[in-house]
Amino acid sequence: MKPAGLDYVAASSSGEVLAALAGGDASVLAGGQSLVLDVTTGDACPRRVVDINRVAEFDVLAEVDGMLRVGPLVRHRTFESDAVHGALGNLLRTIVRHIGHPPIRARGTMLGSMAYAHPAAEWPVVATVLDAEFDLTGPQGRRTLTPEHFFAGPFTTARRPEELLAEVRLPVLPAGTGAGFAEHRLTHAKFAETAAMAAVTVTDGLVSAAAIGLVNAGPCPVRARAAEKALVGTVFSDAAITAAAEAAADLDATAVRDPGAGRRDRRRAVRVLTRRALTQAREGL
Amino acid sequence: MRVRLTVNRDDLDLDLEPRRTLADTLRTGCGLTGTHLGCADGTCGACTVLVDGEAVRSCLMLGVQCDGAHVRTVEGLAVDHPLRAALTAPATPDGACVPGLVMLAAGAIDHDPDLSGDPGRLRRLLASNACRDAGHDAAEQAVIRAAAPEGR
Numbered sequence: 196m197k198p199a200g201l202d203y204v205a206a207s208s209s210g211e212v213l214a215a216l217a218g219g220d221a222s223v224l225a226g227g228q229s230l231v232l233d234v235t236t237g238d239a240c241p242r243r244v245v246d247i248n249r250v251a252e253f254d255v256l257a258e259v260d261g262m263l264r265v266g267p268l269v270r271h272r273t274f275e276s277d278a279v280h281g282a283l284g285n286l287l288r289t290i291v292r293h294i295g296h297p298p299i300r301a302r303g304t305m306l307g308s309m310a311y312a313h314p315a316a317e318w319p320v321v322a323t324v325l326d327a328e329f330d331l332t333g334p335q336g337r338r339t340l341t342p343e344h345f346f347a348g349p350f351t352t353a354r355r356p357e358e359l360l361a362e363v364r365l366p367v368l369p370a371g372t373g374a375g376f377a378e379h380r381l382t383h384a385k386f387a388e389t390a391a392m393a394a395v396t397v398t399d400g401l402v403s404a405a406a407i408g409l410v411n412a413g414p415c416p417v418r419a420r421a422a423e424k425a426l427v428g429t430v431f432s433d434a435a436i437t438a439a440a441e442a443a444a445d446l447d448a449t450a451v452r453d454p455g456a457g458r459r460d461r462r463r464a465v466r467v468l469t470r471r472a473l474t475q476a477r478e479g480l
Numbered sequence: 481m482r483v484r485l486t487v488n489r490d491d492l493d494l495d496l497e498p499r500r501t502l503a504d505t506l507r508t509g510c511g512l513t514g515t516h517l518g519c520a521d522g523t524c525g526a527c528t529v530l531v532d533g534e535a536v537r538s539c540l541m542l543g544v545q546c547d548g549a550h551v552r553t554v555e556g557l558a559v560d561h562p563l564r565a566a567l568t569a570p571a572t573p574d575g576a577c578v579p580g581l582v583m584l585a586a587g588a589i590d591h592d593p594d595l596s597g598d599p600g601r602l603r604r605l606l607a608s609n610a611c612r613d614a615g616h617d618a619a620e621q622a623v624i625r626a627a628a629p630e631g632r
Contacts, residue, residue: 203481203498203544224545231540232521235501244498246545296608298528298535298584384523384610 201234202243206250209332209361215245216357217334223247223359225267226303228295229311247359255362262328262364267307271300282368285479286394289374290317293387310360314349315386315411317376323416324392324408327365333358346415369404372396375475377468378410387411389461391419391443391468393476395431402426407439407473412465413449421446422469431477440470483547487512488556496543502536503527505543506553514554516576518612525609528580529553535587554579557586562596562626569622577611581623584609589627596627 206212215221222241224230225248233239247253247267255266256278263283271294274287294300294308294317308318309329322329323342330339331354345353354360378390390410396403405426409417422443429435444466456464483496487510494509503520506512506529518526520539527538530552557564563582572578588605589596595605606620 201497201499203542205544205547224542227542227545228522228537228540231501231542234499235520235539244542248545296525297588297605298525298537298608299522299540301534302536302540383607 201241203246204243205246205248208250209252209359212245212247212250212359213332213334213357215243216359218243219356221245221356223267223307223310225307226270228299228303229307229313253361258367261367263367265305265363265365267304267360267362269305271295271303271305271308272297274305275300282370282372282374282394282396283365286321286368286372286374286392289475289479290321290376290392293317293376293378293390306360306363309345309363310352310354312346312348312350312352313386314414315388315390317387317390317392317410319346320390320392320408320410320416322363322365324394324406324418325365325368327363329360330362330364331355331358332361337361342416342418348414368394369396371398371480372404373476373479375472375477375479377471377475379464379468388456389464389468391465391472393469393472395426395473395476395480397431397480400430402429402431402435405439407443407447407469409443409448409465409469412447412461417447417449419443419447419469426473431480436470436473436477439473440466443469481544483544485546485548486550488552494543498542498544500543501539502529502531502541502543502546502551503538505546506538506551509543512553512555514579516579518576518580518610523610524577524580524612525584526577526580526612528583528609530583530587533587533590535584552583552586554583557582561586563589563623565626566619566622569618569626572611572619572622573613573615576613577609577616578619578622580609581606581619582626585623585627597629599624599628602627 204215221243224246253268274291329345375393378387394406405423407419407422422439425439425442444462448465516526518524
């Protein structure tokens with residue numbers, strides 16, 4: 196059940212990481228909360244594991260020119276603190292407590308979650324909705340991708356095996372932005388069946404910007420553009436929230452069918468959760 | 481692969497296969513079977529130990545990752561550590577989950593001593609782990625009682 200002959204490299208610089216990845220068939224080990232399990236169960240059979248935990252330069256979290264730069268070693272737990280200020284910090288704090296448990300959040304990383312691209316994960320949706328920038332480094336240098344190009348499907352991204360997800364940049368949100376997140380899961384220990392997130396900016400009494408996202412409502416993280424369109428320009432009323440939630444369920448979600456829920460149930464869950472996330476965002480203004 | 485680590489009070493120099501988890505390393509490599517494996521997939525937390533003071537699920541870490549680290553297991557709790565009382569509490573039928581709960585609490589209380597007198601926060605933290613039989617509440621209460629300052 197456990198693979199023999201696994202090679203382990205503890206890299207101490209980004210150059211060493213790229214050199215170790217260059218051989219191919221290698222996996223990057225950051226928090227390891229998914230990778231070690233996948234290696235143990237045989238779901239992943241890399242020939243080599245490249246541990247990046249000793250690369251000090253990867254533990255970067257800084258706000259530069261209106262963007263929050265997140266490096267590969269920033270743990271989920273960091274976002275529980277007030278390390279990130281303002282409306283973006285509020286949004287990340289609202290969401291992070293839905294990820295695993297404290298010991299998992301102490302080790303798991305935001306970029307690891309993005310690179311793993313679990314369909315029920317929270318961070319990939321945040322990045323998609325906020326139009327984050329994804330920096331990949333590899334033998335050919337650095338390239339920057341949009342979320343639409345980075346996320347390619349469940350557990351699939353555009354990262355090539357010899358590349359490292361070196362940085363993700365999230366845009367800082369303007370003051371007057373409320374954040375909301377609502378999810379459904381069978382028990383606290385399970386992954387989200389479906390979830391919705393919202394960051395809504397109100398200027399002079401009207402919604403001036405809305406970022407709405409859906410977790411596990413399609414093959415890739417879903418940006419609920421129809422729901423956003425329904426909301427922008429309106430007074431942030433109950434009726435506007437209901438209309439946006441209907442749009443999210445009917446137009447934005449590709450309802451995934453699984454043994455636990457039929458398509459209609461999933462759509463209903465998207466509608467309810469989007470309404471809750473938007474209501475929470477309004478309360479947070 | 482040669483790995484040097486400190487487990488409780490012992491400095492060890494081990495030859496580890498990289499594929500071995502920390503839980504495997506402790507149980508079979510070090511003979512410390514107080515660290516239990518429940519689900520072995522990160523859900524239950526029975527295998528929780530402290531690595532450099534931080535509670536981790538030892539089934540989700542490779543032993544070789546701990547090169548140079550200080551690992552504390554339930555065997556390393558001081559003889560007079562108050563949380564030891566939870567290990568012998570009558571309320572826990574098979575005791576599989578208790579060492580993990582105890583180490584989770586021990587790590588958190590080391591960081592924040594006020595936690596020992598705050599049953600609500602402690603209970604929320606202990607929800608990180610799951611008991612595999614019907615005794616979760618009893619096991620949790622045993623840890624909370626042992627941690628309480630007045631229980632000392």
